[in-house]
Every structure is written in structure tokens, then in C-alpha cells.
Amino acid sequence: MQQFFSYTVSGMGTAAIYAIAAAGLVLTYTTTGVFNFAHGATSMLGAFTYWQMRFAWHLPAPVALVLCLGVLAPLFGMLLERGVMRYLDGTSETTKVVTTISLMLGLLGLSLWIWNPSASRPFPRFWEGEVLTVGGVRIPYHVVATLAITGFVAIVLWLMLKRTRFGVSMRAVVDDRSLVALNGARPHVISMASWSVGTVLAAMAGVLIAPSLKLSALPLTLLVVNAYAAAVMGKLKSLPLTFVGALVLGLGTEYLRGYQGSLRISQKLMPGFLASVPVVILLVVLVVGRSPLRGQTITRVRETVQRPTWAGSTGMGAGIVLIAALLSDVLPRTDLFTLGRIWGLGIIALSLIPVVGFGGHLSLCQMSFAGVGMVMIQHLGGRGSPLALIAAAAVPAVLGMIVAIPSFRLSGIYFALSTAAFAVLMDRWIFLLPRFRFLGMDWDIFNGGSLDLRRTRFFGLSTEGNRAFFVYGAVAFALVSVAVVAIRRSNYGQRLIALKDSPAACATLGMNIKVAKLGVFAVSAGLAGLGGALYGQGMQSATTESVQFLSSLTLLMVMVVAGLNSPGAALFAGVFLGFGLNNVIFGKLADLVPDRLGWAQGFFDKLGTNTLIVVGLAGLSLGRHPDGFVATRLRPRWDQILARPHALLGIGGTLGVAYTARVAGLIGNWPFAIVTLVVLVFVPRVIIPKGPGANAEDLSGDPEEVMIRASARGH
Amino acid sequence: MRVLEAIDISVRFGGITALDGASLAVESGGITGLIGPNGAGKTTMFDVLTGLTPVDSGRVMVDGRNVTRVAPHRRARLGVARTFQRLELFGGLTVLENVECAAGMALGVRGRAAAARRVAGPLVARVGLGPVAHVRAGLLPTGQARLVEVARALATHPKVLLLDEPASGQSETEREQFARLLRELAQDGLGILLVEHDMDLVMSVCEYLVVLNFGRVIAAGSPADVRRDPSVMSAYLGSRVSHG
Numbered sequence: 001m002q003q004f005f006s007y008t009v010s011g012m013g014t015a016a017i018y019a020i021a022a023a024g025l026v027l028t029y030t031t032t033g034v035f036n037f038a039h040g041a042t043s044m045l046g047a048f049t050y051w052q053m054r055f056a057w058h059l060p061a062p063v064a065l066v067l068c069l070g071v072l073a074p075l076f077g078m079l080l081e082r083g084v085m086r087y088l089d090g091t092s093e094t095t096k097v098v099t100t101i102s103l104m105l106g107l108l109g110l111s112l113w114i115w116n117p118s119a120s121r122p123f124p125r126f127w128e129g130e131v132l133t134v135g136g137v138r139i140p141y142h143v144v145a146t147l148a149i150t151g152f153v154a155i156v157l158w159l160m161l162k163r164t165r166f167g168v169s170m171r172a173v174v175d176d177r178s179l180v181a182l183n184g185a186r187p188h189v190i191s192m193a194s195w196s197v198g199t200v201l202a203a204m205a206g207v208l209i210a211p212s213l214k215l216s217a218l219p220l221t222l223l224v225v226n227a228y229a230a231a232v233m234g235k236l237k238s239l240p241l242t243f244v245g246a247l248v249l250g251l252g253t254e255y256l257r258g259y260q261g262s263l264r265i266s267q268k269l270m271p272g273f274l275a276s277v278p279v280v281i282l283l284v285v286l287v288v289g290r291s292p293l294r295g296q297t298i299t300r301v302r303e304t305v306q307r308p309t310w311a312g313s314t315g316m317g318a319g320i321v322l323i324a325a326l327l328s329d330v331l332p333r334t335d336l337f338t339l340g341r342i343w344g345l346g347i348i349a350l351s352l353i354p355v356v357g358f359g360g361h362l363s364l365c366q367m368s369f370a371g372v373g374m375v376m377i378q379h380l381g382g383r384g385s386p387l388a389l390i391a392a393a394a395v396p397a398v399l400g401m402i403v404a405i406p407s408f409r410l411s412g413i414y415f416a417l418s419t420a421a422f423a424v425l426m427d428r429w430i431f432l433l434p435r436f437r438f439l440g441m442d443w444d445i446f447n448g449g450s451l452d453l454r455r456t457r458f459f460g461l462s463t464e465g466n467r468a469f470f471v472y473g474a475v476a477f478a479l480v481s482v483a484v485v486a487i488r489r490s491n492y493g494q495r496l497i498a499l500k501d502s503p504a505a506c507a508t509l510g511m512n513i514k515v516a517k518l519g520v521f522a523v524s525a526g527l528a529g530l531g532g533a534l535y536g537q538g539m540q541s542a543t544t545e546s547v548q549f550l551s552s553l554t555l556l557m558v559m560v561v562a563g564l565n566s567p568g569a570a571l572f573a574g575v576f577l578g579f580g581l582n583n584v585i586f587g588k589l590a591d592l593v594p595d596r597l598g599w600a601q602g603f604f605d606k607l608g609t610n611t612l613i614v615v616g617l618a619g620l621s622l623g624r625h626p627d628g629f630v631a632t633r634l635r636p637r638w639d640q641i642l643a644r645p646h647a648l649l650g651i652g653g654t655l656g657v658a659y660t661a662r663v664a665g666l667i668g669n670w671p672f673a674i675v676t677l678v679v680l681v682f683v684p685r686v687i688i689p690k691g692p693g694a695n696a697e698d699l700s701g702d703p704e705e706v707m708i709r710a711s712a713r714g715h
Numbered sequence: 716m717r718v719l720e721a722i723d724i725s726v727r728f729g730g731i732t733a734l735d736g737a738s739l740a741v742e743s744g745g746i747t748g749l750i751g752p753n754g755a756g757k758t759t760m761f762d763v764l765t766g767l768t769p770v771d772s773g774r775v776m777v778d779g780r781n782v783t784r785v786a787p788h789r790r791a792r793l794g795v796a797r798t799f800q801r802l803e804l805f806g807g808l809t810v811l812e813n814v815e816c817a818a819g820m821a822l823g824v825r826g827r828a829a830a831a832r833r834v835a836g837p838l839v840a841r842v843g844l845g846p847v848a849h850v851r852a853g854l855l856p857t858g859q860a861r862l863v864e865v866a867r868a869l870a871t872h873p874k875v876l877l878l879d880e881p882a883s884g885q886s887e888t889e890r891e892q893f894a895r896l897l898r899e900l901a902q903d904g905l906g907i908l909l910v911e912h913d914m915d916l917v918m919s920v921c922e923y924l925v926v927l928n929f930g931r932v933i934a935a936g937s938p939a940d941v942r943r944d945p946s947v948m949s950a951y952l953g954s955r956v957s958h959g
Contacts, residue, residue: 307809307812489828490828491815491816491819491828491831492819494805494808494812494815494816494819495816495819495820497805497807497808498805498808498813498816500807501803501804501805501806501807501808502803502804502805504767504799504803505799505803505804505805505864505867506788506820507765507766507767507786507787507788507791508765508766508767508787508788508790508791508795508796508797509788509791509796509817509820509821509867509868509870509871510788510791510792510817510820510821510871511788511791511820512786512788513788
């Protein structure tokens, strides 16, 4: 019995922290309509800031708490509202979700920048070692304080929302912003207040939970995934239900941890499962919850899904293969090894196009499918068998259909959350499972945490060498990108886009919506698995870290920033993340800076090693180019260049001369790369100075469309 | 022949009764008008007939077959097509692609792009959207957008077509052309159920009228009969006056 009480007490301690975090999430969602994926990153930043003031600068705890939670957190919340969230007003749910994801990545990058992740930072509990003994149960003061604070937060929130005029207008803002403004309230002030309260709650949860999680950026950031479950139990709107949800979550995890010995389940399966309990509860609540949860349908008004031409896409594919073949001749072997991974990553990026770009289903678990693809190569591709590639696509495809099932009744943010829960479940449990026996066979899914991947042999043709693999990867990428274009041009691709725009119309026109959703997830997960196989083979050895939830988010972000509908954007994502383009560009900039500007060198060096912050910052500007820069900036210019033979000839000629000079040893790799970049990216800018995207009003150069838009405005 | 029939349909949303024992029928080759003041339950009736809203009681029959529990996409394949009052276009696709896509859906899994294209081109021309075939549907003004919905519905080779306020947002000439199109379609044997607030259009094309108010059928008959019905006058004119 005493044991039960002690589990209950520590469970309630965890529950209290989840409750504070989830309350902040629910508060900002109900008042601003933005589901803040960066909530956990805010907690993390709060914990680090407190640590800095309390333990690095040795401020007294009360001063540090007041500075951190009373001054900096609210200021940061206001800054967020003023600088980022205000511009999300009236945009679609996708843009909102993606913007907060980029904020999360940016904050994570920021903390890695400021606080070296390899240093150890002891973070003792409040009143470490002091306990209150009640009936033989020892309750740490830290837990007592946590419970008291949570009670206080609950009362303050309740009073604020129900008893003040401000709270009433806060609740009204979410229903209709302009109406609230007409009635004399100021919606911006209200959102600003809500963001600062939300940020304070996030930071508070971070400071309270940091001692039990160690002060480490990533686990603290993902803490919020646990709070999602509590928030979803409150249907993202009811604070009391959210508190109940947090209690269920905290107690459930703690009892399971305490009594796992008496369960008749193999002990090997348990550790990862315990860590996944919150996401399992999240999945269960999402999938079997009483009423279907419908977010807004995911459509971006400013989005255009242009129909790519066969000539353009096959031309691009052939060009990629040709350039890869030429490059494989001039690049050193070590670079070719590093570059080998861009094709796999590029194919995983391509796999996002059908499901997110055409279908509008926000999938946050693409790297998990890729991980399953790698696992298949590990277990079936021992002698380089091509059959393993088929399994690497087929098994994730089946998994993809399972992941798609919640989409029958969930949409928008709720479905995105279910894919996030799946990704975290794979990260925390499945990929970490130790060797175990099941159905009379030995299973060792992720090979003890590190895969050792053989490259494929095709009928005697080996891709083992770095040169051969580089060219083979380019061919595979080109084929998959042509396949994606074929999907877009087919009747099936039209149906996917149609389903995104209007599910009701699709149903009444005779489309089986469930089959369509299963299909697009099977295709996309299959492609991701195939991409994962190539990605892993490129690296030759892979860890669970390369396929985790965070990598899915980073890849999605790069894809969204570059343009979700274009294969060119996928190539960019592959090169950017696979080759560390970031590192190369900023590293070179750091080299170019004169030595006496040491701070600038340091700045560029840091930017170069911190991909997260670059991706995060780029994502925050999403509101301006919802179609991505490849689709709005690069492609339209290239379409016009292709129509001018002399320009094409000039560009090809210059490239040919540069390549000859490189092969003849007249210039090195860097001048060659710079010439190529200038010719491919900047010359089109000079030849066609005003790209079609130059005028914000005019979505495309087609004069007819412009005329129709004008007449539409007139009506 | 009755191609579509609703028998004694009741639908409640929470405490509100949207349809209360309402019945109607659509004949092949005939145009039936469904009229009534705002909130009478016309769009709910469309949602029930196409399967988007489940019924609390009553039956829906297509070609004499009970389809009350049949999913929307299966009803579409049995020949029921509709347009939406609150436009439900595929805004990311061009006008032609909207219609191709619908034709492909009707062809089922075997829907081939070429076959769908053969159906779509002539249909787009028939409803008068030829000049804007390659414009993104999301950019069209309301009147033309409604025609896209009509073409899209026709692309599924329906036996019965349900039109929810197809003429609102259209100009005078567009309405005349549209009335001509409706008569042609009926002559080809299509059954049409028309919800429309433009009484001139309703009176000129419909052979039969059903009047809904507060979820109940308060009158049914030829346009001339309905026009003289005192309960219709009070329901309709009352509502008109109150809406200014």
C-alpha cells in the first residue's frame, strides 16, 4: 500500500508538469488557432535560461525565477506574437503548423549554438534532498512545490478566463477576430497576452521537469509530445479536461513503471515501451476518441500545383544523371562518399510530394518509413540482393496504410499529431528494441542500434564503389522524380489534389475516399522506404538518430521552404541535408573573412555547423512564399530560358568550357563549382530580370488568368 | 419512371429538426423544383439524397433500389450527381482538369486519363466554359464556377442531377443559356432536381414543384398550382419580407 502511495505521489508530480505544459498549449491554440509545435522548445529554452542564471551566474533562485519566468518569458512570448505569429492570421492550418515546426527547429538550433551540447550541466531539484514524510511516504519538497504551483496555475487561469473581461474577450478572439475588433477589443493585444501566458507556462514546465530529464536540449524539446496527449484529451479546448488528461498520463506511466515486474511481458520489451506510453495514449485517444476530430481542411489559398511537362521533367532527370556522371569523374573519392547520401535523402524528400504536396496530409513520420527501409536492407540485403530493395519499399508501404487509417476520421492538425505519435513510437520503442524471441524466431530490428548496410548488386553490376554508387543514386533519383511527375499528370494525381480541395465533392462524384488515402500513403511510404534504403547504403552504416522524428521535421521543413510540389526542391533538400550545403557555404564564408574579424569568422563557422537554425529561420519566412522558392523563383525563369535556344546554348557552352578546363586541370573544384552555380542560378536572373513571381498580385504570367482575376475582383 | 425518391425522411441535428418526414421524387427526363425559404431544409435534403448526411428515419431509393445505407461514392456510381451551393470546386486544378478528374472517378479504378479527357473536352464546351478551360478553377468568378460544378457532375454520366442554386451569381444572359441547357439535358432523359431562389428560372423550367418549410413538405404540384397555394404564399412571402 505504501508503495502504491509513493507511485501515486511521483505520478502526480509528473502529471502536474504535463498539466502546466498542456495548459499553455491549449491556451494559445484556443485563443489564436495556432497549435504550437515549438511549445516544448520554449520549455527547453526556459530551462536553459534558468540554469544559466542560477548555476552559471550564481544568482539566488528567487531572482533567477523572477527574471526567467516573470520578465524574459513574457517578453519572448510578445516577441513571438509580434514577429511571427501575427502574420499567420488567416493562413491555412498547414502554414501555421509548418511555421511553428520551423520555430521549434530554430530554437533548438539556437540553444545548441549558445550551450555546447557536450558539456555536462548539473541541474539539481529545488530543495534537493529535503523530503516531507506523510504517513511513511517520503515526498520530496520539489514534488510538493510542483503540485502547489500547478494548483495555483489552475486557479489563476480559471479566474482569468471566467472572471475577467479580458478572459472573455480572449475566448471570443478565436471565434471571430474581426468581430471582436468591431466590438472594441484589440485582437492583437489579446493574442500577445495569450502568447506571453503560454510562454510563461512552457518555461515553468521546463524549469520544473529539467532536473528529472537532465539538462539536454532534445529530450526537453520532445517533452511536449507527452503533453500533446493531455491536450488532445481536453480536445484542445477544455482546460479542466486537459488537467484530467495530464493526471491519467502521469499516473498511468508511473503505475506501469512501478508494477511492470508483475506483468507477464518480456522485460526486454518494456523500457522503450514505458517511454512511449504517452504517445501510445495519444494515438489511442486520437483513433478511438468518441467524436471524430476535424481540423480545418488543409488547403493553401495561394498554393498552386502546376502541371509539370514531360519534356521538362525528363529533361531534368537526364540532366541530373549527366551532371552526376560528369561529376563522378572529377570529384575526389571521399567527397563522392559524402555526396552518395544526397540521392537517398532526395528520394525521401520526393516521397513527401504525393502525400503532403498533392494530398495535403501532413505526414511527420517520413524518416520512420525510411528507417524501416534501411532495416529491410540490413536483414535481406546481405549479399547485395536487389530483392531487398523491393522489401524496402513494400514493408513501409504496408505500414504507411496503417498510418493512414486515422485519416479516415481525423484531419488537419489532429492527423499530423497521429503521424508524430507514430514517429515517436518508432524512435522510442521499435527502433530501440534489443534482440528478442518472437514466433520462434530471433528478432534484432535495428541491429543493436547501428545498421551495417551492403550496397545492391544488379545482375553482376556492383554499386559498391563510391563512383558507381553515386551514378546509380542519380539514376534512381531521376527515375523516382519522373514517377512523381507521372503521378501528378495522371488521373490519380488529379484525384489526390481534388481530395485535398473538396472531400465532399469527391465522395459525391464517385471516389472511394478511404481507398484513395490508403493508396497515397502506401505510395509515399514505399518511396520513403526506398529512399531510406539508398540513404543508408550511401552512408553504409546508419544509426537510429538518422531516422528520428526530428529528421522527419527537418526534411519536411527544407521541402516546404524549397517548394512541396517540385522534384527540383527534393534535389535541393537532398543536397542541402546530405552534403551539408550549409556547412560548405558558411564554412567558405568564414575562410573568406579576414583574420582580424575573428567574431565574424566564429559567426559563420557556427552558422555552418548549425543546420537547424538556418532551416528554422528560413521556415519563419514561409508566409511570403507559400509555394517555395524553387517553384516561384527558379522554375518560371528556367521555363522561359528553355524557350530561348540561344540562351540555352550560351549556358550549355559556358558549362562545357568550365568542365573542360576542370578536366584539363586548369581550374580547381571550387572555381568550377562557383562558375556552375553562377551560370545555373544567377544568369537566368540577368537574362530574365523580372520573373513571373516578381509581381505579387499576378500569380502566373498567363494573361488570361490575370484578366480573370481582375474580373473576379470586380464582381 | 421514378429515378430518385425520398420517402418520409427525418433528420435531427442535436435538438433541431432539419427534415421532418419529407418526401419527394424525381422522374427521368423531368425537372423538379425544390423551393422554400432559407433554412427550410433544402440543402439537408441534398445531403441526405447523396449520402453525406445519415437519416434518422426514412428511405432513399435510386431506380427502385433502397440506398439509404449506401456510401456517397457508391450512390454516385449508381447515377446520382450533385452540385454544391457553397462551391466545392477543386481550386488547385484547371477547369478542364476538374471535369477530367470527375470523369476518371466515374470510370473507377480503371479510369484512364485518355478516356477521361475524351469525355471532359466536349462537356466543358457544352456548358460554355471553352474559353476558360485551362484557367485554374479557384480563380473563376462565381457564375462560371457554378458551371464548372455542373460540368463536373455531368462527367460522371448521372441518371439524376441535383443542382443547388446553380444560377446565383450568373448574369441575365447566362441564366437564359443555363435554362436552355437544363431543358436539353432533360430531353436527353436526365432527371433533374433544382433548388433555386430565382423564381423566374424555376417557374420557366420546372414541371413539378415541391415546397419545403421547417423541414416539412407544405405543398407539391405543378408551378401554377403551387403559385396559388395560400400556405406557400404565407411561408414564402413572409420570409421574403423578413429578409428585406
